[in-house]
Amino acid sequence: MSFTLQVLIFSSFPFILAILVLKSYISSSSSSKNHKNLPPSPPKLPLIGNLHQLGSSPHRSLHAIAQNYGPVMLLRFGSVPVLIVSSVKAAREMIKTHDLAFASRPALSIPRKLFYELKDIGFAEYGEYWRQLKSITVLHLLSHKRVQSYRQVREEEMDLMMEKIQKANESVVNLSGLLASLTNNIICRVTLGKTYDGRRFKRLFARAGELVGCFSVGSYIPSLRWVDRLSGIERKTNQVFKELDEFLDGVVDGHVTRKGDLATEYEDLVDILLDIQRDNRTGFQLNKRMIKATILDLLIGGTDTTSTSLEWAIAELLRHPQAMKKLQQEAREIGQGRSRIVEEDLEKMPYLKAVLKEALRLHTPLPLLVPHESTQDVKLFGYDIPSGTQVHINAWAIARDPSKWEAPEDFKPERFLSSSIDYKGLHYELIPFGAGRRRCPGIQFSIIINEIVLANLVYKFDLASMGEGSLDLSETNGITVSKKYPIMVSATPVNP
Numbered sequence: 001m002s003f004t005l006q007v008l009i010f011s012s013f014p015f016i017l018a019i020l021v022l023k024s025y026i027s028s029s030s031s032s033k034n035h036k037n038l039p040p041s042p043p044k045l046p047l048i049g050n051l052h053q054l055g056s057s058p059h060r061s062l063h064a065i066a067q068n069y070g071p072v073m074l075l076r077f078g079s080v081p082v083l084i085v086s087s088v089k090a091a092r093e094m095i096k097t098h099d100l101a102f103a104s105r106p107a108l109s110i111p112r113k114l115f116y117e118l119k120d121i122g123f124a125e126y127g128e129y130w131r132q133l134k135s136i137t138v139l140h141l142l143s144h145k146r147v148q149s150y151r152q153v154r155e156e157e158m159d160l161m162m163e164k165i166q167k168a169n170e171s172v173v174n175l176s177g178l179l180a181s182l183t184n185n186i187i188c189r190v191t192l193g194k195t196y197d198g199r200r201f202k203r204l205f206a207r208a209g210e211l212v213g214c215f216s217v218g219s220y221i222p223s224l225r226w227v228d229r230l231s232g233i234e235r236k237t238n239q240v241f242k243e244l245d246e247f248l249d250g251v252v253d254g255h256v257t258r259k260g261d262l263a264t265e266y267e268d269l270v271d272i273l274l275d276i277q278r279d280n281r282t283g284f285q286l287n288k289r290m291i292k293a294t295i296l297d298l299l300i301g302g303t304d305t306t307s308t309s310l311e312w313a314i315a316e317l318l319r320h321p322q323a324m325k326k327l328q329q330e331a332r333e334i335g336q337g338r339s340r341i342v343e344e345d346l347e348k349m350p351y352l353k354a355v356l357k358e359a360l361r362l363h364t365p366l367p368l369l370v371p372h373e374s375t376q377d378v379k380l381f382g383y384d385i386p387s388g389t390q391v392h393i394n395a396w397a398i399a400r401d402p403s404k405w406e407a408p409e410d411f412k413p414e415r416f417l418s419s420s421i422d423y424k425g426l427h428y429e430l431i432p433f434g435a436g437r438r439r440c441p442g443i444q445f446s447i448i449i450n451e452i453v454l455a456n457l458v459y460k461f462d463l464a465s466m467g468e469g470s471l472d473l474s475e476t477n478g479i480t481v482s483k484k485y486p487i488m489v490s491a492t493p494v495n496p
């Protein structure tokens with residue numbers, strides 16, 4: 001930054017601050033005149049509001065603040081009113097009773113750039129466009145039948161991973177890295193028709209994922225939008241978008257040109273989107289930008305979330321040898337000496353399902369879900385919530401609410417053996433995939449990968465953690481909360 005620019009910025013700062021404080025005073029005095037019954041709020045600073053209180057783990061900081069201000073509290077991130085919902089009762093009222101009012105998303109500047117002006121499913125505002133795209137996703141891309149049809153892809157990629165572990169011959173392997181590659185390969189083959197696992201591809205998607213979770217000052221304090229320019233975040237977003245767009249252009253064009261002359265074993269999701277575009281069978285005209293935005297959503301939304309949840313489950317099993325033993329017993333009784341557990345076996349493995357549920361409860365991969373936004377004035381929990389309020393549901397806090405969960409901090413898969421609580425969006429105490437209209441459409445897709453991989457891993461190997469990091473539960477920062485240190489194991493093959 002040049003000296004003159006610095007002087008200009010810093011000399012104008014007190015002036016900008018004064019205007020903003022005055023503005024916030026005027027608006028707060030005018031809102032108090034409206035006699036709105038707003039939710040409780042912690043004290044805030046001028047200009048930044050409560051942003052300084054978020055820290056590096058916002059789900060933990062917000063949980064701590066909610067202990068004093070209650071399960072429905074109103075914060076300010078810069079100039080944006082942000083509602084934080086932290087109890088089962090409040091989440092149920094929000095999603096069950098007022099789902100429509102809260103079904104939109106805030107238009108944040110980084111997703112807007114990366115996802116083709118919000119032409120994807122995850123960040124599109126609520127309306128006819130989102131409804132059509134979500135229905136295509138649920139009915140054609142991620143339906144039960146479609147997920148079943150990719151069984152061979154799952155099995156081939158899983159076998160490749162097991163071979164790598166076998167070949168390591170009990171020397172230390174980075175299991176976290178293998179799980180990340182496995183889910184990346186499955187999602188790429190299903191979505192794009194082939195694997196992309198080069199360093200450049202992985203780095204591009206890692207940068208895109210990081211950017212989605214990044215805080216852009218301009219989205220919350222419009223008068224300080226220039227900070228995003230100076231910090232380099234705007235340039236980085238534009239660069240990543242350019243590279244993503246070139247990559248996706250190549251993918252879509254490649255699918256168009258090979259049509260007809262190159263027989264493929266299965267239809268991947270780009271083929272299906274192009275078919276829908278061609279026959280216009282849904283009555284909704286898809287264009288290339290919409291197709292690219294949709295693919296990007298599936299790649300970014302499905303990969304890390306799936307591998308992270310499996311990684312947490314394995315970390316907890318390594319920390320709880322009794323639970324590991326119980327799961328191995330279940331797998332070996334079901335497998336009965338066959339070379340592998342198959343997908344038909346999974347329904348007969350209640351402990352496996354309980355382990356994965358318990359891991360999703362304790363280590364919610366997206367602890368604050370994806371932000372929602374109200375599009376009308378609503379009464380929630382007795383409070384007035386104005387239209388245009390951004391909403392974060394602290395699913396991580398809800399999943400350890402002591403009034404709903406006994407010994408909430410303990411890893412106890414057994415709690416699910418005698419309970420009908422599921423993560424599909426009907427039990428608000430466990431909502432790692434969200435609930436209501438905006439619920440994740442990839443539940444089945446990710447759960448079947450995690451079930452089949454975990455079942456076979458413990459069926460074929462005895463895993464011993466190597467190094468302290470494997471058992472350490474520290475978290476990364478970002479929208480998807482993963483294990484900070486990779487799981488390193490030595491895997492001894494067992495003869496089932």
Ligand code: HEM
Binds near residue numbers: 302305309366441443
């Ligand atoms: C363990 C794995 C996963 C977790 C924990 C997860 C979690 C979530 C959450 C919390 C949301 C937002 C819900 C809300 O706003 O209330 C979401 C939305 C979404 N997820 Fe997932 N997800 C997972 C896997 C997947 C997979 C495998 C795919 C696709 C291949 C996928 C695609 C999407 C899409 C497209 C949306 C946007 C839905 C909308 O806004 O209407 N997810 N997911």
